Amino acid sequence: MSTLFSKIIKGEVPAYKVAENSQFLAFLDIRPNAKGHVLCIPKKEVDKIWDLEEGMYQELMRFVRRVSIALEKTVSCKRVGMAVVGLEVPHTHVHLIPLNSMKDMDFSNHVEMSEQEFKDLAEAIGKNVDL
Template sequence: MSTLFTKIIKGEVPAYKVAENSQFLAFLDIRPNAKGHVLCIPKKEIDKIWDLEEEMYQELMRFTRRVSIALEKTVPCKRVGMAVVGLEVPHTHVHLIPLNNMKDMDFSNNVEMSDQEFKDLAAAIEANVEL
């Protein structure tokens, strides 16, 4: 059965995409801890990050780094935090979260954003991504 993220990759479920190449996709989390919370995923459906082949893991980190740099250019923050939790969706994903304090890493806190705010933010981040 396809995961939610596989459905996003296939275009069956909409997403606010910020970066994409042949192997990876980055999009805004719809329940963000902070404005600009991004998920970076491999297009290949693999449950756990440690199950990725070494080369794919390294490429995911390169992709994630590029998205993080763009995120930092776009969203005012002290730094961009990274987390790999993996309990929500059984598909490898890296959280990039703009941080101004430690509470921004608390996954029980969510920021409300309108559809237009998501669209505008996704376009702004995408404009700063250098793949």
């Protein structure tokens, strides 16, 4: 069965895309811990990050790094945190979360954003991604 993320990749479910290449996609989390919370995923549906082939894992981390650098240039924060939890959707995904305090990594906290704020932020981050 196709995961939610596979449906986003196929364009069946809308997303606020930040960056994309032939292997990976980055988009804003619609329930962000902090403004600018991004998810980076491989386009190949693999449940657990440790099940990725070594080369795919390394390429994913290279993609994540580039998105993180763009995120830090775009959103005011002390640093960008990274988390791999994997319980929400059975498709490998890396959370990039702008941090100003440890509470920004608490997945029970969410910030509200309007549709226009999501669109504007996705576009702004995307302009800073150097793929």
